[in-house]
Amino acid sequence: MSEIIIATKNKGKAEEFKKMFASLGYEVKTLHDYPDMPDVEETGTTFEENAVLKAEEISRLMNRPVIADDSGLSIDALEGRPGIFSARYAGEEKNDEANIDKVLEEMKHIPEEKRDARFYCALAVAIPGKKTYTVSGTCEGKILYARKGTNGFGYDPIFWANAKNKAMAELTSEEKAAISHRGHALKQLEKDLPTIL
Ligand SMILES: O=P(O)(O)OP(=O)(O)OP(=O)(O)OC[C@H]1O[C@@H](n2cnc3c(O)ncnc32)[C@H](O)[C@@H]1O
Numbered sequence: 001m002s003e004i005i006i007a008t009k010n011k012g013k014a015e016e017f018k019k020m021f022a023s024l025g026y027e028v029k030t031l032h033d034y035p036d037m038p039d040v041e042e043t044g045t046t047f048e049e050n051a052v053l054k055a056e057e058i059s060r061l062m063n064r065p066v067i068a069d070d071s072g073l074s075i076d077a078l079e080g081r082p083g084i085f086s087a088r089y090a091g092e093e094k095n096d097e098a099n100i101d102k103v104l105e106e107m108k109h110i111p112e113e114k115r116d117a118r119f120y121c122a123l124a125v126a127i128p129g130k131k132t133y134t135v136s137g138t139c140e141g142k143i144l145y146a147r148k149g150t151n152g153f154g155y156d157p158i159f160w161a162n163a164k165n166k167a168m169a170e171l172t173s174e175e176k177a178a179i180s181h182r183g184h185a186l187k188q189l190e191k192d193l194p195t196i197l
């Protein structure tokens with residue numbers, strides 16, 4: 001099986017990528033398999049810029065093709081927050097539960113019709129000697145008033161996925177991949193995989 005490296009230290013993302021790529025016949029390695037790789041600083045102002053920073057730095061260090069994912073949740077009533085700061089919304093330690101609590105608190109008086117939000121995922125593909133490129137995907141939904149479901153990771157328990165009429169954390173991994181921002185972004189890469197790997 002061909003191997004692809006995803007420059008992530010996020011366990012939830014790593015699990016999703018492993019399953020999605022396995023169904024395409026590829027084996028995923030992440031930075032959990034290469035613990036000496038550094039944390040790349042996400043200094044960009046967009047998801048795309050941050051995905052490119054992560055993919056290019058790890059590709060340069062490994063001298064191999066590398067894909068990186070930068071993603072997050074954008075809430076209309078919060079003017080797009082947490083956005084590119086989704087991982088660290090409630091503090092540097094990147095705590096999913098604290099991040100959810102902060103969003104629930106900020107959204108507690110916002111009425112049903114003003115709770116629209118979307119997940120965004122930018123994937124960057126860095127190949128030594130070639131120009132890095134990006135693809136992206138979104139997933140439309142609403143912010144719930146409380147947690148629902150136990151699957152997935154990050155903000156999934158408070159995100160109502162319009163496409164499935166269920167909370168994201170109620171979906172199986174296959175159901176989520178079919179409608180998610182990450183699934184939509186990956187769809188656009190599928191045809192390129194033989195040249196990336
Ligand atoms: O940079 P890497 O190492 O990949 O890991 P990270 O956790 O820092 O990842 P990001 O910088 O891309 O931040 C993304 C955050 O957005 C949230 N997020 C992204 N995709 C999500 C999904 O499918 N479901 C729920 N939350 C998601 C989640 O809280 C992540 O921590």
Ligand SMILES: [Mg+2]
Pocket residue numbers: 042087
């Ligand atoms: Mg990050």
